[in-house]
Amino acid sequence: MSSFSLASRLDGALGGKTAKALERAFAMHTVGDLLAHYPRRYAKRGELTEIALLPLGEPVTIVAEVRTVSERRMQNRKGSILEVIISDGHGNLALTFFNQGWRKNNLTPGRRGIFAGKVGEYRGAKQLAHPDYELFDDEETARMTAEANAHLPIPIYPATSALSSWQIAKIVALVLDGLGDIADPLPEHARARGGYLDARTAIERIHRPDFEEQIAPALETLRMHEAFVLQTALLQQRAFVRSMSATSRAPGVLLEDFDAALPFERTPDQVAVGDSIADDLQAPWPMNRLVQGEVGSGKTLVALRAMLQVAESGGQSALIAPTEVLAAQHLRSIARMLGTRLAPELMPTLLTGQMPAAERRKAALRVASGQARIVVGTHALLSASTTFADLGLVVVDEQHRFGVDQREALRAKGTAPHALVLTATPIPRTVAMTVFGDLDVSTIRTMPPGRAGIDTYVAPIGEKPAWFARVWERIAEEVGKGHQAFVVCAAIDAEALSRADEEESAEGPVDEGGQAPRTRWGVVQVGELLSRHPAFSSIRVQILHGKMPSEEKDAVMQAFARGDIDVVVATTVVEVGVDVANASAMVILEADRFGVSQLHQLRGRVGRGGVPGLCLLVTESARGSLARERVEAVAETLDGFLLAEVDLDLRGEGDVLGGTQSGARSSLRLLRVAKDADLIAQARILAEQLLLDDPALVRNPGLAAAIERRVSTEERAALAKN
Ligand code: ADP
Ligand code: MG
Numbered sequence: 001m002s003s004f005s006l007a008s009r010l011d012g013a014l015g016g017k018t019a020k021a022l023e024r025a026f027a028m029h030t031v032g033d034l035l036a037h038y039p040r041r042y043a044k045r046g047e048l049t050e051i052a053l054l055p056l057g058e059p060v061t062i063v064a065e066v067r068t069v070s071e072r073r074m075q076n077r078k079g080s081i082l083e084v085i086i087s088d089g090h091g092n093l094a095l096t097f098f099n100q101g102w103r104k105n106n107l108t109p110g111r112r113g114i115f116a117g118k119v120g121e122y123r124g125a126k127q128l129a130h131p132d133y134e135l136f137d138d139e140e141t142a143r144m145t146a147e148a149n150a151h152l153p154i155p156i157y158p159a160t161s162a163l164s165s166w167q168i169a170k171i172v173a174l175v176l177d178g179l180g181d182i183a184d185p186l187p188e189h190a191r192a193r194g195g196y197l198d199a200r201t202a203i204e205r206i207h208r209p210d211f212e213e214q215i216a217p218a219l220e221t222l223r224m225h226e227a228f229v230l231q232t233a234l235l236q237q238r239a240f241v242r243s244m245s246a247t248s249r250a251p252g253v254l255l256e257d258f259d260a261a262l263p264f265e266r267t268p269d270q271v272a273v274g275d276s277i278a279d280d281l282q283a284p285w286p287m288n289r290l291v292q293g294e295v296g297s298g299k300t301l302v303a304l305r306a307m308l309q310v311a312e313s314g315g316q317s318a319l320i321a322p323t324e325v326l327a328a329q330h331l332r333s334i335a336r337m338l339g340t341r342l343a344p345e346l347m348p349t350l351l352t353g354q355m356p357a358a359e360r361r362k363a364a365l366r367v368a369s370g371q372a373r374i375v376v377g378t379h380a381l382l383s384a385s386t387t388f389a390d391l392g393l394v395v396v397d398e399q400h401r402f403g404v405d406q407r408e409a410l411r412a413k414g415t416a417p418h419a420l421v422l423t424a425t426p427i428p429r430t431v432a433m434t435v436f437g438d439l440d441v442s443t444i445r446t447m448p449p450g451r452a453g454i455d456t457y458v459a460p461i462g463e464k465p466a467w468f469a470r471v472w473e474r475i476a477e478e479v480g481k482g483h484q485a486f487v488v489c490a491a492i493d494a495e496a497l498s499r500a501d502e503e504e505s506a507e508g509p510v511d512e513g514g515q516a517p518r519t520r521w522g523v524v525q526v527g528e529l530l531s532r533h534p535a536f537s538s539i540r541v542q543i544l545h546g547k548m549p550s551e552e553k554d555a556v557m558q559a560f561a562r563g564d565i566d567v568v569v570a571t572t573v574v575e576v577g578v579d580v581a582n583a584s585a586m587v588i589l590e591a592d593r594f595g596v597s598q599l600h601q602l603r604g605r606v607g608r609g610g611v612p613g614l615c616l617l618v619t620e621s622a623r624g625s626l627a628r629e630r631v632e633a634v635a636e637t638l639d640g641f642l643l644a645e646v647d648l649d650l651r652g653e654g655d656v657l658g659g660t661q662s663g664a665r666s667s668l669r670l671l672r673v674a675k676d677a678d679l680i681a682q683a684r685i686l687a688e689q690l691l692l693d694d695p696a697l698v699r700n701p702g703l704a705a706a707i708e709r710r711v712s713t714e715e716r717a718a719l720a721k722n
């Protein structure tokens with residue numbers, strides 16, 4: 001039998017056609033990629049639930065046969081419902097799928113399969129909405145019916161419409177049969193002490209367990225591998241940055257003058273973070289620090305002080321912001337904070353893609369000559385035509401909108417400049433350790449005194465439909481008082497959503513909880529609603545979303561900032577939007593569709609000036625449901641760190657990080673930073689010890705190989721994104 005390793009290419013290990021299919025469906029290239037595609041769950045024939053006994057609200061797995069299939073249009077909104085009746089010989093059960101008519105092509109009467117989902121109720125009858133299912137071919141039907149196999153757990157893999165779980169299981173089995181020895185990433189002493197399985201056994205048992213009891217130890221081992229490989233990689237990256245030599249930047253009179261002229265006391269957190277940064281900048285290696293603090297906590301001040309320290313020895317600082325408007329806003333506030341004496345000396349300069357060519361050329365010249373010691377800009381800073389005389393510090397604002405690649409691209413404009421990353425998304429400690437494990441992390445927890453604050457209310461329109469009208473009246477009242485408002489929607493166009501739903505669902509289950517479909521609100525629909533609303537007849541409403549050309553978006557933001565627009569109806573593009581001190585109210589529709597931290601982030605847009613803010617969280621989610629709990633948590637506290645922990649507990653790290661922090665996300669498979677906090681911490685200590693002893697991993701080839709595989713997976717993910 002041929003033997004291959006985790007690094008072997010799939011097209012060598014399998015037929016070319018199969019390899020192509022795996023590449024297309026899951027971007028897999030190697031045997032290691034395939035074997036890291038773990039089952040989502042396991043079904044066991046002996047434990048299958050009888051339809052007659054299905055418990056409401058519980059996850060179940062049923063082996064049954066398709067009886068009838070019917071599709072009908074929905075009455076109250078666009079779209080269709082596919083209803084499939086299955087039977088296990090004792091009872092019948094309905095499966096429902098919204099807007100997935102294509103499923104009738106394989107869910108044909110007479111076919112047997114395994115169906116998994118949560119039992120819901122609709123109009124008094126039990127049903128499974130959007131279940132996972134696997135249809136058997138004849139061979140599998142025979143296997144499932146054989147008494148001898150009653151104990152065998154059946155792995156259920158994440159599948160697509162083109163590659164079923166059953167096919168994946170067969171491919172995995174083929175590869176496992178031909179797999180040679182695997183070098184363990186975990187050193188032997190750690191493996192023995194932690195009671196972990198060897199790598200080969202763990203991989204075998206997660207894919208092909210003989211008994212259910214084999215699954216948990218295999219999972220534990222592979223979870224540890226993941227944490228350990230990740231922490232080692234991050235610590236190596238950190239060590240790599242520390243091995244570079246940077247220009248040490250000592251503070252001097254610029255910073256002294258600035259502090260002396262500051263009209264307020266710095267908060268204790270600002271002082272502490274400032275001290276860490278001051279030390280970092282004087283080290284002989286580049287600073288690599290993340291500062292997290294909520295919107296308005298004073299991060300810009302901290303960053304500006306770092307720039308002044310660098311400027312003391314003639315060094316330049318570049319601040320890169322995610323949008324033109326934000327960059328311009330940063331420049332204005334920096335110029336204002338520097339005051340009339342320091343500003344001319346440091347020449348803060350804006351450099352963005354949308355500047356008129358002549359102006360931009362002038363700005364670029366100032367940057368290249370080193371005259372401008374503070375440069376603020378957008379992606380234009382990364383362009384080849386932008387050069388610096390002496391780039392000493394790179395500041396990246398709003399980390400979650402940037403990837404590591406961009407941070408590194410900007411860094412490459414200087415010789416090992418210091419780097420400071422600012423984020424307004426509070427990150428729980430274990431997440432920081434996992435995602436930003438190569439950075440030093442500082443936190444500004446306290447807010448400067450004297451903010452007007454923000455009141456948040458839940459509008460539960462499921463139980464109290466009348467509140468929906470009240471919400472709009474309330475907004476009209478705010479505008480009547482001379483203030484401005486945001487309306488945030490989860491979607492651009494609710495009408496177009498039915499199509500999107502269909503595409504998404506090819507990936508996996510959509511948990512509709514067996515409930516009737518809810519009303520969707522897109523930016524477009526709300527814009528129309530308000531244009532017809534009598535209370536809004538003299539109110540200037542504009543829509544804003546990510547599909548608009550960026551000049552148009554900027555124009556709307558700027559008009560809103562000037563006060564030429566009263567109400568902006570937008571998607572989450574406003575999350576990192578402009579500072580509008582006059583904006584006092586925000587409505588968030590379908591609030592339960594957002595993460596807890598995201599809701600908190602969004603409402604940070606209002607109540608920024610002297611006017612107290614009002615935030616109305618509109619939701620149809622049922623009282624007592626998890627979705628409702630999350631929305632209520634946001635209404636109950638203003639502590640962003642507390643909310644980040646809530647998010648982590650309730651939903652997992654993906655939502656804390658946001659969709660764009662994908663480099664780390666795509667590589668987390670079994671690890672869950674909330675549940676596995678202890679394991680991650682343990683892995684970090686283990687990695688630290690090992691690297692002290694063997695920094696280049698020459699005596700740990702299994703670990704070195706695992707890191708290399710991981711890095712190449714990430715690079716591919718990054719490439720696929722661009
Ligand atoms: P962030 O960048 O974290 O959103 P900023 O640095 O922009 O916060 O600060 C928000 C506002 O608070 C600015 O107007 C700033 O001048 C002010 N500010 C910052 N630190 C303090 C402080 N310690 N006391 C009073 N006001 C402060
Ligand atoms: Mg800021």
